[in-house]
Amino acid sequence: MERLTFDLAGALAVLFAFVMVAQKHPVKSVLSLVVSFFGLAVCYVMLSAPFIAVIQVIVYAGAILVLFLFVLMLLNVPQETREKDPRPIQRWLGSTAIIVFAVVFVGVLARSGADIPPHAPFDRTAAADIPALARRFFSDYLFAFEAVSVLLLAAVVGAFLLAQKEKKP
Amino acid sequence: MIGGVPLFDVLMVSAALFLAGLSGALLRRTAIAIFLAVEVMMNAANLALIGYGAALGTYEGQVLVFFVIAIAAAEAAVGLAVFVSLFRHTETIDVNKINLLKW
Numbered sequence: 001m002e003r004l005t006f007d008l009a010g011a012l013a014v015l016f017a018f019v020m021v022a023q024k025h026p027v028k029s030v031l032s033l034v035v036s037f038f039g040l041a042v043c044y045v046m047l048s049a050p051f052i053a054v055i056q057v058i059v060y061a062g063a064i065l066v067l068f069l070f071v072l073m074l075l076n077v078p079q080e081t082r083e084k085d086p087r088p089i090q091r092w093l094g095s096t097a098i099i100v101f102a103v104v105f106v107g108v109l110a111r112s113g114a115d116i117p118p119h120a121p122f123d124r125t126a127a128a129d130i131p132a133l134a135r136r137f138f139s140d141y142l143f144a145f146e147a148v149s150v151l152l153l154a155a156v157v158g159a160f161l162l163a164q165k166e167k168k169p
Numbered sequence: 170m171i172g173g174v175p176l177f178d179v180l181m182v183s184a185a186l187f188l189a190g191l192s193g194a195l196l197r198r199t200a201i202a203i204f205l206a207v208e209v210m211m212n213a214a215n216l217a218l219i220g221y222g223a224a225l226g227t228y229e230g231q232v233l234v235f236f237v238i239a240i241a242a243a244e245a246a247v248g249l250a251v252f253v254s255l256f257r258h259t260e261t262i263d264v265n266k267i268n269l270l271k272w
Binding site: 001002003006007010011013014017018020021026029030033036037040043044046047048049051052055056059060063064067068071072074075077087091094095097098101102105106109110112132133136137141144148151152154155156158159160161162163165166 | 184
């Protein structure tokens with residue numbers, strides 16, 4: 001049952017990720033990615049990571065993709081046109097790189113994880129324990145946690161400065 | 170097995186997502202679409218981290234994914250500000266038309 005749910009949600013996420021790639025209209029790209037991220041959130045729940053599932057929905061689908069939508073609205077980006085591609089070799093090289101990478105990557109991943117014992121001690125309820133996760137953040141990873149807050153502040157200031165209209169001297 | 174889900178399934182979903190992101194980054198020509206594709210690749214890595222973390226029965230995978238998401242938020246804010254600034258200068262965000270380092 002868990003496996004079926006995971007596979008269905010994963011297939012949904014992958015399908016809409018490919019819809020994002022195939023879609024020429026940027027707004028539709030962003031919206032299909034929202035669906036994809038919701039599917040991923042279901043996958044995280046099935047892997048007993050409910051906290052990550054929630055921040056996936058709130059931060060990724062809620063904040064980051066809405067930011068993308070706002071920028072698309074500001075820039076009024078047109079649909080991509082395919083009529084006269086100035087550099088067709090890019091598409092050929094790109095497709096070749098993707099196929100080569102796909103073969104190597106799936107080959108490596110299919111073999112990976114074999115050295116993890118098949119019945120590794122994993123307590124489903126323990127890993128879903130959000131207070132225990134919070135304790136990690138505020139003890140072992142406290143420095144990184146605080147550093148991230150400074151990083152986010154720097155990103156906000158940087159984004160503001162970059163997007164500001166240049167003052168005429 | 171992670172509560173009924175084999176690690177193999179997790180890794181295959183992650184690989185497929187990564188390939189979707191990679192093909193988007195290599196084949197799309199709008200800067201924002203390329204940026205979205207990079208986000209998909211980051212999510213594929215997140216899924217693999219959660220899968221391995223759960224298979225090993227540790228919290229470290231979730232901790233790492235939390236920091237990845239925080240950094241992705243910062244990256245998205247700065248990257249989109251760069252595109253807004255670029256659009257002001259060149260009136261386009263088609264990466265084929267952005268071919269000057271200085272103007």
